[in-house]
Amino acid sequence: MDGENDEVPETLATYLRLRGLEPSPRSKRRRRKRGGQDDENIPFAPGRDPKGVGDVLDKLTHDAGWDEPLARADLVRQWGEVAGTDTAQHTRPVALADGMLTIQCDSTAWAKQLQLMRAHILTQILQLFPDAGVSSLRFIGPDVPSWKWGPRAVPGRGPRDTYG
Template sequence: MPEPVDRSEIPETIATYLRLRGLEPQARPFRRRRRAQPDDEHAPFTPGRDPRGVADVLSDLTRESGWESQLAREDVVRTWAEVAGADTARHTRPVAFLDGTLTVQADSTAWAKQLQLMRAQILSEILRRFPEAGVEGIRFIGPDVPSWKWGPRAVPGRGPRDTYG
């Protein structure tokens, strides 16, 4: 049973509160200190507190943000010379990636045809190096040539034939 306390030791505001509540003042302190909860996150020598490299932090960030496939596709373009070979890379460049198909433009139609024959090798190299890129196929196209079929004023049909001469 708590021992009664001399009312002169208790501040007047607290004594008034206790009187109104119908409680008697006690010898123990009125404000209880909350016990500090153990904070495992900031405690030293716990798992997960080891220093990490910047590469590990960035790797976790890209994985959690869902950027892995986009960055892998950028890596395919950036390392095209290593994937396709230096000689091939001098005559080609990746130009688009749409629905799992990588489109590569060649300097000439001969290079485009040669690359069609090498498609399996290049695709297997991309899948080996960058499996998260999502490349399912490769399309090779020749050089850009002017076309009369594009633009807002294109007319259906054969179009002009004696333009150059």
């Protein structure tokens, strides 16, 4: 090393040493001390390539815990792709609670037909939107009030027994 410095002027050797192109005797000691640190600041290290906007947004949504709500919104927005365009004209997802997706149909005939296709539709949902958290499907007919439906329904005649 001294032989190389004899050929190079001292000012140029100092410049090269300060720029990190030629290690100084002290830098070897520093490197030994820093050996356990993270390599994220080292240029040309693995994982230092620039990332696309999509990759950055995917990481952001995953870190923020938005995967499930975004997948649910995509499921509702792209219902036509999941159920098919003809079926989507007669149905719409109305609720998603505790893994059960409730789908309202134009008629009871459509509800019954989709009950027969339940496995196929659920498979489509799980393939396209695995993060949505859908585990079962429920098909209901047109919006008609029901006394027997809801989380707090009790067995019996319901409110009709108070009439008399």
